[in-house]
Amino acid sequence: MCYNYRMKSYIVGNWKMNFSVGESSVYLHKLQQKTRAYRSIEVVVAPSFTALQPLSLQLDRKKIRLAAQAGNPHDFGAYTGGVSYTQLRGLVDYGIIGHSERRQLFHESDKDIRASVAAALRNQITPILCIGETETEHTFGETEDVLRDQLLGGLSEVSTEDITKVIIAYEPVWAISTTTDSRLASPDEIARTVKFLRHILSDTYSASVAEEIPILYGGSVNPSNAGAYLTVPGINGLLIGGASLIGDQFIDIIETAKKVQS
Numbered sequence: 001m002c003y004n005y006r007m008k009s010y011i012v013g014n015w016k017m018n019f020s021v022g023e024s025s026v027y028l029h030k031l032q033q034k035t036r037a038y039r040s041i042e043v044v045v046a047p048s049f050t051a052l053q054p055l056s057l058q059l060d061r062k063k064i065r066l067a068a069q070a071g072n073p074h075d076f077g078a079y080t081g082g083v084s085y086t087q088l089r090g091l092v093d094y095g096i097i098g099h100s101e102r103r104q105l106f107h108e109s110d111k112d113i114r115a116s117v118a119a120a121l122r123n124q125i126t127p128i129l130c131i132g133e134t135e136t137e138h139t140f141g142e143t144e145d146v147l148r149d150q151l152l153g154g155l156s157e158v159s160t161e162d163i164t165k166v167i168i169a170y171e172p173v174w175a176i177s178t179t180t181d182s183r184l185a186s187p188d189e190i191a192r193t194v195k196f197l198r199h200i201l202s203d204t205y206s207a208s209v210a211e212e213i214p215i216l217y218g219g220s221v222n223p224s225n226a227g228a229y230l231t232v233p234g235i236n237g238l239l240i241g242g243a244s245l246i247g248d249q250f251i252d253i254i255e256t257a258k259k260v261q262s
């Protein structure tokens, strides 16, 4: 199978529950001052809900796009505390869906996740569907089964017409910096997993779908390892937590993405 390595690179910063509205605005201001607009790189930041509206007003869309960190799959209704993709429509271009912290800490089920992917698409928001095995699943050799279930489960309500509008983020839970016993995934391990994911996409949809869907890597990405992860065959970008909170590190990773393309 031949993958589309000339596809755009995605550099996505997941700020998680960090920064006040004011801090988010100052960060975005500096980021926009210090980064250039690259047509081949899509830079995306995912602030807290409270910052989305003010940030959307200061956003230079040629340089940066906004993502929601989560969303409620119902359009409207009695869902106290919820924010729906219908409400996010027009405010964000991307939605991070099924992040391992949402699955584990907020008990989001496969059903919620697949409904969120469908709701995002229905509202012109590109889903970034996160999948990844836990340390225990990894140790017991269950990685492929878990990833197959999360991938196909998350995509099961997506029409064949919309399938190439989805982005996948592979984030092994054991490699995410917020876990206590995190360790780095090696580029070889990631390459094998991405190959497996593209095979599943090819078997389930088609070879061209498998080629077109961007797959990002996430898990303790920082300026020193970003180049190695970005050059893993079949990887089209990065989902970054901790390092995206430090402006200089995030910019460094964006510049690395540009360098590895040239």
Ligand code: PGA
Residues within 6 Å of the ligand: 014, 171, 175, 176, 177, 178, 218, 219, 220, 221, 239, 240, 241, 242, 243
């Ligand atoms: P990390 O987070 O870069 O801090 O490991 C990645 C993520 O949780 O998306």
